[in-house]
Amino acid sequence: MMLLRANAIHSGYRDMEVLRGISLTLESGEILGVLGRNGMGKTTLIRCLAGLLPTWRGDITLDQHDVTRLPPHERARRGVTTVIQGRGLFPRLTVRENLEMGRIAGGGRKRSRLDEVLKYFPRLGERLAQTAGTLSGGEQQMLAIGRALMTQPRLMLLDEPSDGIMPILVKQIAGILVEISRRENMAIVVVEQNVPMVFAMTDRCVIIEKGRIVTEGTREDVSRSEVMRKYLAI
Ligand SMILES: Nc1ncnc2c1ncn2[C@@H]1O[C@H](COP(=O)(O)OP(=O)(O)OP(=O)(O)O)[C@@H](O)[C@H]1O
Ligand SMILES: [Mg+2]
Incomplete structure (x- = not known):
């Protein structure tokens, strides 16, 4: 079943357009990798999908409902959770308190998912x-993901989970995310510069450049593309 659809969305900051017509779709339980170099609009895309940044043109649907103008907490109530770049934890709160905050952010489910997480x-x-x-x-990255999981989301928007983490741990986190996605039928949009991490998590990827999707397809399609050769050369 179609969970998320972004249809030619445009967005940016003040008079600077960053996203220039991004379209993508995601089925329930599916994982989509979004690759792109620094400054290409990956975080902006996540913000737009989460409702943290207004969509200028185009629309976003969740379960066929138009959510383009819905604020972040309304999208959260509909099952969207976001792990922002830099993680957004409360550094002076304990691990347990941070996890509980995740539960509250999702509308405070009665039964805690702490044990499952x-x-x-x-x-x-x-x-x-x-x-x-x-x-x-x-x-900290595990905590950020764990906190996002406290609401038992149907869609997780993940911004650069590999940021500042050693390769072995990146691999482990990728594995856990795949397991969660399968077990709980949770879809994931994972934005990354780290190609191996994305490839470890999913078969389906897009590459964005200057706010547009320039390549999309399976791991093999994308690896063979000219864009990827350029991308890896940098
Ligand atoms: N709050 C902001 N105000 C103004 N411009 C911004 C803001 N946030 C990002 N930008 C600009 O928008 C463009 C895209 O930024 P974005 O953060 O989406 O890139 P990114 O692909 O996530 O990069 P990175 O891999 O470095 O995280 C950049 O040119 C950036 O300078
Ligand atoms: Mg970013």
Whole structure:
């Protein structure tokens, strides 16, 4: 079933247009990789899909409902969760408190998902009383993802989960995300510069350049493309 559809969306900051007509679709439980170099509009796309930034033109539907003008919390109520670049944790709150904040952000589900989330990320379970600001980079990313999972989302928007994390941990987090997606039928839009991470998570990717999709298809299609050769050469 079609979960998300962005139809030729344009957006940006003040008079600077960053997204220049991005279209994409996502089925329930599907993972889509969005690749692109620095400054190409990846974070802007995530912000737009999350409702953190207004869409200037085009539209966004969730389960065929137009959500283009809905604020972030309304989209969250409909099952969208966002892990922003830089993670957005509360550094002075504990791991447990950060996770609870995730639950509240999603409209405060009655039953806590804490145990389920800790099963995916046992390292967080060992550090529940530690303040988030003192966690390692990798642990902070796990916490950010764990917090986003507290609402049992249907769509996770992930902005550069590999940022500042060593390769071995990147691989591990990618594996956990794939497992969660399969188990819970959760769709993911993962924005990344890290090609191996995206390829470890999904078969279907797009590359954006200057706010437009310049290549899309399977891992193989994308790897063979001229754009990718250029991209990897940089
Ligand atoms: N708050 C803002 N105000 C003005 N311009 C912005 C703002 N945020 C981003 N931009 C500009 O929009 C363009 C796209 O930025 P964006 O953050 O979407 O890129 P990105 O693909 O996520 O890059 P990176 O890989 O470095 O995270 C850049 O030229 C950037 O300078
Ligand atoms: Mg970015």
